[in-house]
Amino acid sequence: MTTQDTVAGLEGVGKAYGARQILDGLDFSIAAGSVVALLGPNGAGKSTLAGLVTGRLTPDAGRVTLFGRDPAHPEARARMGVMLQAAGLPDGLSVAETVALQASYYRRGLPVDEILDQAGLTALAPRRCDRLSGGEQRRVHFALAIAGAPDFLVLDEPTTGYDPEARRALWQLVRRKADAGTAVLLATHHLDEADALADRIAVIADGRLIADGPPSAIRARVAGFSLRVRTALSPDALQGLPAVTRVTPRGADTTLMSTDARATLQALFAADPDLRDFDVTGATLEDALADLLGPSTPGTGALS
Amino acid sequence: MTSLVAPAAGVHAREARAEILRALRLPQFVVPTIALPAAFYALFALGLGSGNADAATRLLATFGVFAMMGPALFGFGANVAAERESGLVELKRLSPMPASAHIVSKLAATVALGALSLVLVYGLAVLGGVRLEPAQWAMLAGVHLASVVPFGLIGLGFGYRLGQKGAIAMANIVFLGLAVGGGLWMPITMLPEVMQGAAWAMPSFHLGELAPMVAGRSDTAALGLHAAALALLTAAAALFAWTGHARQSA
Numbered sequence: 016m017t018t019q020d021t022v023a024g025l026e027g028v029g030k031a032y033g034a035r036q037i038l039d040g041l042d043f044s045i046a047a048g049s050v051v052a053l054l055g056p057n058g059a060g061k062s063t064l065a066g067l068v069t070g071r072l073t074p075d076a077g078r079v080t081l082f083g084r085d086p087a088h089p090e091a092r093a094r095m096g097v098m099l100q101a102a103g104l105p106d107g108l109s110v111a112e113t114v115a116l117q118a119s120y121y122r123r124g125l126p127v128d129e130i131l132d133q134a135g136l137t138a139l140a141p142r143r144c145d146r147l148s149g150g151e152q153r154r155v156h157f158a159l160a161i162a163g164a165p166d167f168l169v170l171d172e173p174t175t176g177y178d179p180e181a182r183r184a185l186w187q188l189v190r191r192k193a194d195a196g197t198a199v200l201l202a203t204h205h206l207d208e209a210d211a212l213a214d215r216i217a218v219i220a221d222g223r224l225i226a227d228g229p230p231s232a233i234r235a236r237v238a239g240f241s242l243r244v245r246t247a248l249s250p251d252a253l254q255g256l257p258a259v260t261r262v263t264p265r266g267a268d269t270t271l272m273s274t275d276a277r278a279t280l281q282a283l284f285a286a287d288p289d290l291r292d293f294d295v296t297g298a299t300l301e302d303a304l305a306d307l308l309g310p311s312t313p314g315t316g317a318l319s
Numbered sequence: 320m321t322s323l324v325a326p327a328a329g330v331h332a333r334e335a336r337a338e339i340l341r342a343l344r345l346p347q348f349v350v351p352t353i354a355l356p357a358a359f360y361a362l363f364a365l366g367l368g369s370g371n372a373d374a375a376t377r378l379l380a381t382f383g384v385f386a387m388m389g390p391a392l393f394g395f396g397a398n399v400a401a402e403r404e405s406g407l408v409e410l411k412r413l414s415p416m417p418a419s420a421h422i423v424s425k426l427a428a429t430v431a432l433g434a435l436s437l438v439l440v441y442g443l444a445v446l447g448g449v450r451l452e453p454a455q456w457a458m459l460a461g462v463h464l465a466s467v468v469p470f471g472l473i474g475l476g477f478g479y480r481l482g483q484k485g486a487i488a489m490a491n492i493v494f495l496g497l498a499v500g501g502g503l504w505m506p507i508t509m510l511p512e513v514m515q516g517a518a519w520a521m522p523s524f525h526l527g528e529l530a531p532m533v534a535g536r537s538d539t540a541a542l543g544l545h546a547a548a549l550a551l552l553t554a555a556a557a558l559f560a561w562t563g564h565a566r567q568s569a
Contacts, residue, residue: 069413089415093323097413103405107341119333120416122323143344159410163323 020047022082022167022198023068029076030063037063038222040077047166050199052213054206054304060222061202062100065171068200069097082166093121096160100172104144104155111140114158121163134158134188150181157188167198174208186211206301218307226307234303240276241302243268244283245292256282261306272302324415334420335427342394342428352393352432356386357439363504365447372448379444380530381503383463384523386436387429388497391470392490394429399478400486403567422475429467437463451534459534462526469522469549470497472556479563497523522556525549 024044030037037060045051045068053061066072067079070086081091105113111127114136118124131137134154139147144155153173160168170189174182189212193199203209209216209230216233218226226233245268246253253262258275273279276295284290343349364378402408411421437460451459477489498504500514501523507515518524525545531537532545 071409071413089324089417090322092413093415095413097410099406099410099413101406102410103402103407105337105341105402105407107344108337112337112340116333116337117414120325120330120414122321122325124325156410163415 021045021080022047023086023200024080025064025067025074025077026079027077028067028074028079030060030067030072030074036222038067038074041222041224043217043224045167045198045200047198048196049215050193050201050213051215051217052209053200053202053217053219054209055204055219056308057204059219061204061219062171064219065169065200065202069095069169093163094166096163096165096168098156098160098168098170098173100175102156104147104152106145107143109141109143110136110147110155110158113144113155114162117159118162123164124162125164130158130162133161133191135184150177150184153177153181153185154188157185161192161197165197167200168192169200169202171202172204173201174205175203182208206299206304218304220308233307234298239298240273240279241296241298242271242273242276242279242283243294243296244271244290245269246283246287246290248283248287252286253283256286263305272298272306327417327420330416331420331423334416334424338424338428339431342432348393349432352389353436353439355389356382356436357443359385359504360440361443365443372450375444375447376449376451376536377531379440379449380459380534380536381527382440383437383459383530384466384501384526385498385503386440387433387463387466388470388503388523389494390429390432390436391467392474392494393487394432395425395471395474396478396481396490396493397474397483397487398425399475400481401483403478404483408567426467426471429471430464433464433467451536455534455536459530462530462533466522466526469526469553469556472553472560473522476556476559476563479560479567497521500524501527503527519548520552522549522552525552 022045025041028041028043029039041064043064053064055061063072067074068081068086070079070081070088070092073087079086081088082094084091086092108116111131114130115127118127118130125133128137131140134157136151136154136158139151144152147155157173160170168189173189174185177185186208189199189201193212199212201209201212214229216226216228216230217224218233243265250262250264250269253259253269253271256271257278258273259271259279260274261272263270263272271279280293280295283293360378360382364375364382399408408421412418441456441460473493474490477486477493481489500510500518501507501521502510502518503523507518507524510518525548528545529542529549532539532542
């Protein structure tokens with residue numbers, strides 16, 4: 016169902032590349048003003064979903080709408096700003112010229128000074144785009160995305176490959192837009208990114224939505240503690256310990272998920288008196304996802 | 320609901336202006352494309368022709384085509400490939416910018432650069448003793464500027480299909496092939512017979528033949544034939560460009 020408050024909607028959407036079915040019968044919608052992180056291993060279908068929402072791709076089955084229209088419609092696109100995973104900039108033009116050109120596509124585009132300010136680029140305005148660092152270029156991409164004062168931002172892996180400082184700087188810029196009421200779709204395989212920005216996390220694997228909710232709910236889907244132990248006990252024996260919900264061998268160590276760390280540890284010490292090497296942490300979003308994606312998903316490793 | 324998209328005419332104009340600025344700010348592109356035809360004209364027509372105004376006039380017609388060919392093949396071929404590879408084309412496609420603005424801006428930059436190159440060649444021609452009526456200059460310039468269409472389409476066809484490196488290499492091959500094979504540097508009668516036949520498949524050959532005809536400097540008996548052949552080749556180039564463009568969208 017498409018309502019006034021729906022920014023983008025997918026209904027029963029299927030998309031295949033050749034024989035490979037990327038998405039199958041997917042229903043998904045993004046509400047006005049919400050920040051949705053689309054999380055999943057590489058190749059799960061995140062970029063395909065983002066591509067459908069932006070009208071870059073067309074679905075084989077089902078229906079995709081952007082502001083109630085075909086996503087390829089210029090009036091729909093005029094309300095959307097996009098940052099692509101890999102994008103260049105026009106060499107030969109300055110930052111200010113590049114931004115001004117983009118802003119000129121829109122009737123209600125922001126003033127160039129304001130765009131540069133919101134993207135932290137004021138000092139770089141006269142610099143030519145081909146003479147910027149990677150992080151600076153990424154901020155120009157963000158400036159281009161917000162130039163039309165969009166109601167909806169689509170960010171496809173916005174910080175993949177950038178240093179921590181550049182990543183945090185961009186998060187701050189996105190956060191500010193989100194706080195001002197801009198809806199955001201953030202496709203990422205970085206948990207910290209989703210955790211830092213999103214108020215809703217959708218986990219996609221093998222083209223299906225396997226979890227969808229606020230970050231706290233995703234986290235609550237798994238047991239409360241993560242125990243890393245180095246023990247001689249077999250995985251089967253570990254699985255039989257009290258409160259253990261999940262056993263994951265990782266090299267010489269084993270990670271146990273437990274709903275009650277105290278009960279599990281007591282039983283563990285009783286069963287393996289030699290146990291010396293262990294630590295206990297609260298379950299992280301990463302643990303939650305590893306749990307959701309299951310041990311058979313090889314891509315889980317990408318979620319670190 | 321009122322439109323949120325800026326009027327198309329203004330967007331086209333601003334894209335064109337930006338594209339011309341870009342081209343002029345990249346010396347590695349400007350210098351060879353503008354200066355090379357003039358330098359070659361000076362060498363072939365003025366130097367080797369040793370002050371022969373007739374030779375200088377004949378070669379002016381073909382070197383004008385040559386002068387437009389470089390910006391068209393490289394501007395549409397190599398630049399579009401580079402922008403595609405960098406994701407810039409994709410980014411523009413997802414904006415409300417009309418798709419035609421991309422091509423129109425490239426066309427504007429190519430014509431601007433090509434016109435600069437033509438001015439140099441024409442200037443040298445006048446220095447070399449070439450004398451034409453104003454109307455003849457105008458007709459000649461018309462044919463020269465129009466040659467951007469077939470060459471630009473050929474460039475686009477490669478730009479849509481190849482990566483940046485491949486497109487630059489291909490533009491170089493096509494550039495030299497069409498120049499020599501089309502008789503732009505020396506008449507095709509000086510080429511082996513096989514190549515004389517192949518010239519008929521090259522728009523550069525027909526443009527080089529048409530230019531002196533419309534300028535009233537050569538026999539116009541074959542004008543219709545060359546014009547028809549050129550139209551056919553341009554249509555083929557358009558198909559080549561269009562099918563390349565169609566491969567873009569999945």
